[in-house]
Amino acid sequence: MRIEIVQGSGPFAPDAGVHVVIDVIRAFTVAQVAFMGGASEIVLARDKEQAFALREVWTDSLLAGEIDGLAVPGFDLDNSPARMAKADVAGKSIIQMTTNGVKAAVQALFAEHVFVTGFSNARQTALFVQTIEKKLKRPLVRLIASHATSDDDLACAEYMESILTERQSFSAEAVAARIRASDVAQKFFDPARPEFDAEDIDWCAREISCSFVMRVTQRSEIPIVERVDV
Ligand SMILES: O=C(O)[C@H](CS(=O)(=O)O)OP(=O)(O)O
Numbered sequence: 184m185r186i187e188i189v190q191g192s193g194p195f196a197p198d199a200g201v202h203v204v205i206d207v208i209r210a211f212t213v214a215q216v217a218f219m220g221g222a223s224e225i226v227l228a229r230d231k232e233q234a235f236a237l238r239e240v241w242t243d244s245l246l247a248g249e250i251d252g253l254a255v256p257g258f259d260l261d262n263s264p265a266r267m268a269k270a271d272v273a274g275k276s277i278i279q280m281t282t283n284g285v286k287a288a289v290q291a292l293f294a295e296h297v298f299v300t301g302f303s304n305a306r307q308t309a310l311f312v313q314t315i316e317k318k319l320k321r322p323l324v325r326l327i328a329s330h331a332t333s334d335d336d337l338a339c340a341e342y343m344e345s346i347l348t349e350r351q352s353f354s355a356e357a358v359a360a361r362i363r364a365s366d367v368a369q370k371f372f373d374p375a376r377p378e379f380d381a382e383d384i385d386w387c388a389r390e391i392s393c394s395f396v397m398r399v400t401q402r403s404e405i406p407i408v409e410r411v412d413v
């Protein structure tokens with residue numbers, strides 16, 4: 184198995200057996216929390232207009248996400264894992280639209296297997312990828328750190344690589360420290376920006392035990408994240 188780490192939202196070469204799209208702060212931490220709350224599936228929308236159009240089809244759904252990190256007028260939820268943890272999402276579909284993670288995921292759909300994760304489910308996802316890698320037609324695992332420059336997603340990608348290669352060269356504590364120190368985390372600690380809640384970083388910078396991974400499939404060309412129990 185070959186492993187490649189890239190940053191940003193693509194485009195990506197069509198040569199990978201696995202794409203793991205990583206968004207620590209905050210989209211795919213939010214996704215894990217939504218599934219833990221009983222959400223049935225997460226539909227990925229490339230922009231606000233598509234998100235509203237998809238709600239006409241997924242009538243029992245909630246719109247979640249952000250523009251510039253902030254709540255989108257007309258959406259039900261923003262991009263906060265802390266608020267997602269308190270929301271009643273049991274049995275609901277979530278339509279998610281975000282700047283980095285969702286944008287990268289919709290560009291990454293053509294690998295044999297596509298997963299999304301934050302740090303919170305990174306270990307579980309890496310261990311699952313290990314179970315399928317021998318059957319890949321294209322033995323390349325591409326770890327996509329969806330933010331083009333911030334260290335939160337890159338630290339998670341390097342952590343997953345260290346698990347996949349069984350080098351175990353990064354401790355979870357060291358990765359959590361890099362997430363907290365990353366550029367995009369800083370606004371959550373700024374008292375002049377109360378719209379960003381430091382509790383979100385507590386969710387994003389820790390491993391959260393659960394028994395599923397998040398796989399992306401397509402239905403009528405719409406990318407849908409489903410929970411796969413492991
Ligand atoms: O809301 C988020 O956490 C980010 C936007 S920003 O980097 O905080 O401005 O979006 P995401 O797609 O979850 O990285």
Ligand SMILES: [Mg+2]
Nearest residue numbers: 206208209283
């Ligand atoms: Mg992010």
